Amino acid sequence: MVSEVALFELGVLFAAVALVGGIANYLRQSVIPFYIGAGILLGPYVVGRLTPYALEATEFVELGAELGIVFLLFFLGLEFNLNRLLANRSRIGKAGTVDLVVNFGGGLILGFVLFRAILPAFLVAGIVYISSSAIITKSLIDLGWIANDEAEPMLGTLVYEDLVIAVYLVVASALLLGGGDIGAAVQSIGLALGVILLLLIVVWFGTPFFERVLDADSHEFIVLRAVGITVLTAGAALALGVSEAVAAFFIGMAFSSTEHVEQLERLLEPIRDLFAAIFFVWIGLVTDPLVFAGVLTLILIAVVLTVPTKLISGYFGGRIYNLNIRQSTRVGLGMTTRGEFSLIIATLALSGAGTTLTEPVAQTIYAFAVGYVLVMSIVGTMLMQYSTPIEAAVVSRLSGFFSDSSAKTD
Amino acid sequence: MTVYESDLPGVGKKFEIEIDDEQRLVIVTHNTGKREVFLKASEGADSEKLFELPDRLARTVGTILEGAYFQPVQSEQVETMLAEGTFLEWYNVDDGAEIAGQTLADARVRERTGVSVAAIERAGSVVPSPQADTVIEVGDTLVVIGSQEDLQEFDALVSNDAANSE
Numbered sequence: 011m012v013s014e015v016a017l018f019e020l021g022v023l024f025a026a027v028a029l030v031g032g033i034a035n036y037l038r039q040s041v042i043p044f045y046i047g048a049g050i051l052l053g054p055y056v057v058g059r060l061t062p063y064a065l066e067a068t069e070f071v072e073l074g075a076e077l078g079i080v081f082l083l084f085f086l087g088l089e090f091n092l093n094r095l096l097a098n099r100s101r102i103g104k105a106g107t108v109d110l111v112v113n114f115g116g117g118l119i120l121g122f123v124l125f126r127a128i129l130p131a132f133l134v135a136g137i138v139y140i141s142s143s144a145i146i147t148k149s150l151i152d153l154g155w156i157a158n159d160e161a162e163p164m165l166g167t168l169v170y171e172d173l174v175i176a177v178y179l180v181v182a183s184a185l186l187l188g189g190g191d192i193g194a195a196v197q198s199i200g201l202a203l204g205v206i207l208l209l210l211i212v213v214w215f216g217t218p219f220f221e222r223v224l225d226a227d228s229h230e231f232i233v234l235r236a237v238g239i240t241v242l243t244a245g246a247a248l249a250l251g252v253s254e255a256v257a258a259f260f261i262g263m264a265f266s267s268t269e270h271v272e273q274l275e276r277l278l279e280p281i282r283d284l285f286a287a288i289f290f291v292w293i294g295l296v297t298d299p300l301v302f303a304g305v306l307t308l309i310l311i312a313v314v315l316t317v318p319t320k321l322i323s324g325y326f327g328g329r330i331y332n333l334n335i336r337q338s339t340r341v342g343l344g345m346t347t348r349g350e351f352s353l354i355i356a357t358l359a360l361s362g363a364g365t366t367l368t369e370p371v372a373q374t375i376y377a378f379a380v381g382y383v384l385v386m387s388i389v390g391t392m393l394m395q396y397s398t399p400i401e402a403a404v405v406s407r408l409s410g411f412f413s414d415s416s417a418k419t420d
Numbered sequence: 421m422t423v424y425e426s427d428l429p430g431v432g433k434k435f436e437i438e439i440d441d442e443q444r445l446v447i448v449t450h451n452t453g454k455r456e457v458f459l460k461a462s463e464g465a466d467s468e469k470l471f472e473l474p475d476r477l478a479r480t481v482g483t484i485l486e487g488a489y490f491q492p493v494q495s496e497q498v499e500t501m502l503a504e505g506t507f508l509e510w511y512n513v514d515d516g517a518e519i520a521g522q523t524l525a526d527a528r529v530r531e532r533t534g535v536s537v538a539a540i541e542r543a544g545s546v547v548p549s550p551q552a553d554t555v556i557e558v559g560d561t562l563v564v565i566g567s568q569e570d571l572q573e574f575d576a577l578v579s580n581d582a583a584n585s586e
Binding site: 089090097098150155161162272333337 | 426427428429430431434446448450451452456458460464466467468469
């Protein structure tokens with residue numbers, strides 16, 4: 011058995027998560043920065059420096075965090091509906107491409123200027139490109155924007171981003187885990203693509219099988235079977251050197267075409283939330299707040315540059331959907347929040363430390379990503395809550411340039 | 421009257437219903453089953469949330485709106501559904517009603533409509549389980565049990581035909 015305080019420490023961790031979650035909810039803020047903050051405070055770098063007691067990132071917490079990543083991506087696949095994307099492809103495609111070019115392109119330039127190398131630039135681009143589906147969707151519902159016209163371009167763009175990030179994670183993990191030279195990278199990308207192809211075949215031909223397997227009459231068996239298939243596949247992928255997150259995404263996609271999709275969403279949501287919370291706390295536990303001092307300038311530059319990039323791409327995304335200036339501004343404000351996926355990319359960066367990335371570069375990217383998400387999750391939520399004065403300012407500025415009727419005719 | 425339907429990925433579905441030239445009713449059906457109902461003053465305006473309902477209640481409200489939840493009597497008698505599809509209802513016998521002045525046997529209520537007369541309220545007192553020779557009088561209130569279709573047929577027997585068109 012584990013040491014007699016291990017269970018107590020885990021209890022402290024869960025209780026802390028529950029407590030800060032409640033505080034975040036009361037302050038009408040996103041829970042993600044609060045979970046990370048709780049991890050930082052209770053971890054070895056704050057409480058641990060002041061007292062002999064601190065929570066450690068034990069093997070259980072680390073595995074729990076891994077499961078958090080798996081379930082976050084599994085849900086992305088589960089809610090990802092290719093038919094829906096194809097039905098709206100022209101508008102989602104245009105708005106999503108604008109979003110990709112402006113933000114990923116901006117991130118590449120920013121990353122290259124800061125690190126002078128391709129791979130770190132590629133990682134920074136991913137971190138600043140991907141908006142937070144979880145926070146944005148929740149804010150949309152909380153603020154009642156969900157019934158407005160601006161919800162469609164926002165949710166549509168998020169779907170496009172989710173698809174991009176699935177492909178991105180394949181490439182990024184192959185580049186990072188593939189060792190130093192080009193040959194090895196090509197080989198690992200080849201392997202990754204092979205596994206992805208295998209998973210796609212599973213998705214394509216496995217639906218009747220999944221349909222039967224998940225057709226149990228008790229919740230217990232449905233949950234156990236779904237979790238069994240998902241974690242087994244993700245683990246096997248990781249053992250082969252392919253991103254477990256991507257494997258989980260494809261399994262989610264395979265399940266999404268079965269009859270059980272809504273039941274699975276309902277039953278597995280608490281499991282996802284539990285492990286996602288452990289993931290965010292774990293991020294905090296392994297983050298020394300002192301490293302933020304070193305990357306403060308980086309974070310500041312990134313925030314100053316990447317709030318406007320999302321505002322601009324979101325604004326044009328809204329215009330593509332024929333929305334007026336005020337609504338398009340809202341789309342931009344809503345898309346600025348970054349969150350869970352930026353953190354997943356950050357943990358990926360750590361996996362390349364010492365091989366494809368030098369140790370300090372990996373640590374810098376990681377610390378930058380955590381600090382950046384802490385800032386952007388709060389800034390993005392605030393921008394949505396206090397959107398009214400900003401909208402008014404933008405409308406009065408822009409009305410001189412375009413008349414609102416032009417949006418209706420294009 | 422157009423209904424616009426759109427998908428909200430990861431959330432559910434949205435329906436916009438034009439209720440007049442300007443206003444629109446917006447209903448968001450969440451994947452969780454929750455329904456949120458909003459009102460929009462005009463097409464481009466912000467939605468104002470009116471209320472939300474859990475899945476089951478939303479269905480009940482829906483059947484009421486549809487007119488399938490037949491409850492035409494005074495509001496103090498709302499809980500008159502005995503079982504799924506069987507209702508207990510009160511009907512006033514109008515002046516000029518077809519069965520006014522007949523005995524229950526002559527009126528052949530059950531054969532003709534399928535409803536059973538459980539009691540008759542007359543001048544402030546109740547005649548429970550009325551016999552076949554009980555005469556139905558103008559001004560009586562008949563307490564009857566039957567299915568929705570049967571009750572609609574029965575309604576024609578106790579109301580004044582001339583007033584039916586109202």
